[in-house]
Amino acid sequence: MKARVTVTLRNGVLDPQGQAIQHALGSLGFEGVENVRQGKVIEFDIDAASDDEARGTVKDMCEKLLANTVIETYSVEILH
Amino acid sequence: MRSAVIVFPGSNCDRDMAVALSKVSGKATEMVWHKESHLPSRLDLIAIPGGFSFGDFLRCGAIAARAPIMRAVVEFAAGGGYVLGVCNGFQVMIEAGLLPGALMRNQSLKFICKPVSLEVGTVDSPYTQGYSKDQILSLPVAHHDGNYIADHETLSRLEDGDRVAFRYTENPNGSQGNIAGILSENRRCLGMMPHPERAIEKEHGNRDGQLLFTSLAKNVMAAV
Numbered sequence: 001m002k003a004r005v006t007v008t009l010r011n012g013v014l015d016p017q018g019q020a021i022q023h024a025l026g027s028l029g030f031e032g033v034e035n036v037r038q039g040k041v042i043e044f045d046i047d048a049a050s051d052d053e054a055r056g057t058v059k060d061m062c063e064k065l066l067a068n069t070v071i072e073t074y075s076v077e078i079l080h
Numbered sequence: 081m082r083s084a085v086i087v088f089p090g091s092n093c094d095r096d097m098a099v100a101l102s103k104v105s106g107k108a109t110e111m112v113w114h115k116e117s118h119l120p121s122r123l124d125l126i127a128i129p130g131g132f133s134f135g136d137f138l139r140c141g142a143i144a145a146r147a148p149i150m151r152a153v154v155e156f157a158a159g160g161g162y163v164l165g166v167c168n169g170f171q172v173m174i175e176a177g178l179l180p181g182a183l184m185r186n187q188s189l190k191f192i193c194k195p196v197s198l199e200v201g202t203v204d205s206p207y208t209q210g211y212s213k214d215q216i217l218s219l220p221v222a223h224h225d226g227n228y229i230a231d232h233e234t235l236s237r238l239e240d241g242d243r244v245a246f247r248y249t250e251n252p253n254g255s256q257g258n259i260a261g262i263l264s265e266n267r268r269c270l271g272m273m274p275h276p277e278r279a280i281e282k283e284h285g286n287r288d289g290q291l292l293f294t295s296l297a298k299n300v301m302a303a304v
Binding site for chain 2: 016
């Protein structure tokens with residue numbers, strides 16, 4: 001199966017890159033855009049007996065490496 | 081003082097650090113490749129140098145912090161060993177859990193490469209004992225991700241414990257509390273963004289970083 005991890009900055013953590021994107025969108029004429037947050041997506045194939053098992057392993061990966069939980073949050077999707 | 085410098089792919093201040101350490105200790109500095117799992121015996125100090133370890137992939141210092149040698153470095157620190165991390169080395173120490181908080185992208189989003197003015201935050205550490213409190217130094221910085229951030233509880237633990245070693249007098253990167261360098265609870269680990277090893281000889285433009293290494297060497301020798 002395939003796992004997709006999305007990592008973004010925690011609420012309340014200033015995101016200067018998100019702000020720069022928001023400014024650029026504004027100058028292109030896209031109006032009403034607010035709270036832009038930049039993050040990253042990490043995808044990989046994983047061998048597991050069940051979705052739950054895969055989800056557990058991927059969460060462990062997030063805690064240990066993929067996200068810095070001091071400033072970031074993550075979400076895990078298991079795809080087929 | 082017996083010291084070693086850890087080298088990762090992408091480290092680029094490792095030799096400058098080794099020169100600084102060898103100069104104050106009068107002994108050769110061991111260079112330790114990240115794939116090793118054991119440290120040389122009878123070490124007093126480990127330095128984690130600046131650079132762009134593993135291309136800054138994922139997050140600065142994140143991959144390096146999980147390299148095989150780092151398990152030995154964390155054990156060394158837990159046993160009371162001295163660990164100095166500069167720039168990328170500070171990022172690696174934070175990612176390895178040796179120091180609290182996080183280092184984010186500079187608020188200006190720019191890579192900053194210039195001398196900055198720093199205030200000595202505490203003289204109660206083996207690294208800063210040679211300076212005087214509130215002394216102003218000039219040291220070079222060269223980083224993209226030096227914006228120090230931590231939750232309120234961590235920040236008050238640092239402040240109440242007198243663990244801020246250096247502060248910027250004019251904040252270049254957005255760091256909370258103008259923090260440029262912090263100490264571990266036992267005061268034997270120091271992580272800092274500015275580069276003391278680039279300010280130890282007349283030819284460097286100034287020698288404000290030299291005292292850090294000489295007071296460290298004096299302390300380490302006294303503790304032995």
